[in-house]
Amino acid sequence: MLKEAQFSLLVILLLACGFLYQLTLKSSCFFFCLPPFRSQQGPEALLSHRHSIVFIETSERMEPPPMVSCAVESAAKTYPEQPVAFFMKGLNSSSHLPSTSTYPAFSLLSAIDNVFFIPLDMKRLFEDTPLFSWYTQINSSVEKNWLHVSSDASRLAIIWKYGGIYMDTDVISIRPIPEENFLAAQASQYSSNGVFGFRPRHPFLWGCMENFVEHYNSDTWGHQGPDLMTRMLKVWCKLRDFQELSDLKCLNMSFLHPQRFYPISYPEWRRYYEVWDRDPSFNDSYALHLWNYMNQEGRAVVRGSNTLVENLYRKHCPRTYRDLIQGPEGPVTGELGLGNK
Structure with missing residues (x-):
């Protein structure tokens, strides 16, 4: 009789352990475990598929x-079928956040299936690129625009390595952007570096990294960013003005x-925070x-303001x-919603 009771208790204990295990998976271990480690994937495994x-976030900020x-x-x-990788300088491989209420945006994004947070380790990232010697010699504490410059460098290396x-x-x-290898014009014959895309190991980005180091000047904002992209584009292409809405090849x-x-x-950026008679399509x-x-x-997005930016948020980032x-x-009152997409 005693053995039967012990066996019954053992079965109940095993069932309880199984239930708690499933519960911890759903509730992030009762404290917030970082999403990238839920699948134990590094950037190579995640981004190569x-x-x-x-x-990229190059500050130590944890809450977006x-x-x-x-x-x-x-x-x-x-892009529901593609991984969205958010590289953050403030993360490390053992990071845990104490509660979802402390970091609501981080928690919101981590609940989206195709969003992954990845530690930004610049020294490792720049290995095997022209940026490594520059990074290991630079004194970031005296750099005037270090957050921007380090972001300019990191984006080149990430897209060169992983595409x-x-x-x-x-x-x-x-x-969705239908192009694979592209730069985005900010104005006629002037490139942005705020959006760009390439296949892995594209020679244009290798040239950009070489130019970054050779002509490094952190005192001028944008010199390592949009100015760099424009310099390199002029080397690669014979630029001309755009004709109507056609892209250039x-x-x-x-x-x-x-x-x-x-x-x-950019001179009209405030229009995003204004009320339009009819929102543009x-x-x-x-x-x-x-x-x-x-x-x-x-200026901030305000609920009920009916500004263009509020309507864009409502439509394109409803969570x-x-x-x-x-x-x-x-x-806004109410609990943080983490429902399905």
Whole structure:
């Protein structure tokens, strides 16, 4: 009788352990485990399978602001079958976050199946590239624009190594980009580096990394970024002005019309925060760059404002809009929603 009771207790204990194991998988171990390690995939394994979308955070910040959350969510929504990789400097392989309530945007994004957070280890990333000698000799503490410069370098190395599409964290995706090797025109004969895409090991990016080191000048903002892309593009291609809405072709890559990502130019960036009589369709665009660097006034997306940017959030990053965007009188009440896509 005693043995039967012991056996019954053992069965109950095993069932309880199995239940708790499944529960911890769903609730992230009762504390927040970082998404990239749920599958134990490093960047090589994750990004080598499919054409990926890449975002980068070069500060130590762990909680993405709403605009960053919208950029990542909109990419995941636009490219549901492709991994969206968010490289973050603040992560490391043993990082745990104490609670989902402390990091609501991080928690929101981690619940999206094709979003993966990856530690940004620059020294390892730059190995076997022209950037390695530069990085190991630079004193980042005295660099004037280090967050931007290190991001400029990291995006070149990541896309060169793994391929895919890089996007700034203030770019809202609205439809898939049909090109594989491309640069985005910010204006006629001037390239952005806020969005670009290439196959792995593309020689254009290797040339960009060499030029980055040879002509390094961190005092001038953009010298290692859009200015670099434009310098290299002029070496590779004979640039001319765009004709109507046609893209330009050069060798095995495309130079995409400003309407594809910059239908609202940087001098007019405030128009995103204005109410329009009728919101534009952006039918000729793949994504929208919101020029957050220009937003020194701290303009925010406000629930109920009916501004263009609010309507873009509502349509293209509905989770971020629902859970993170505040009304004019303060935070939106209610629990953080982590429902299905």
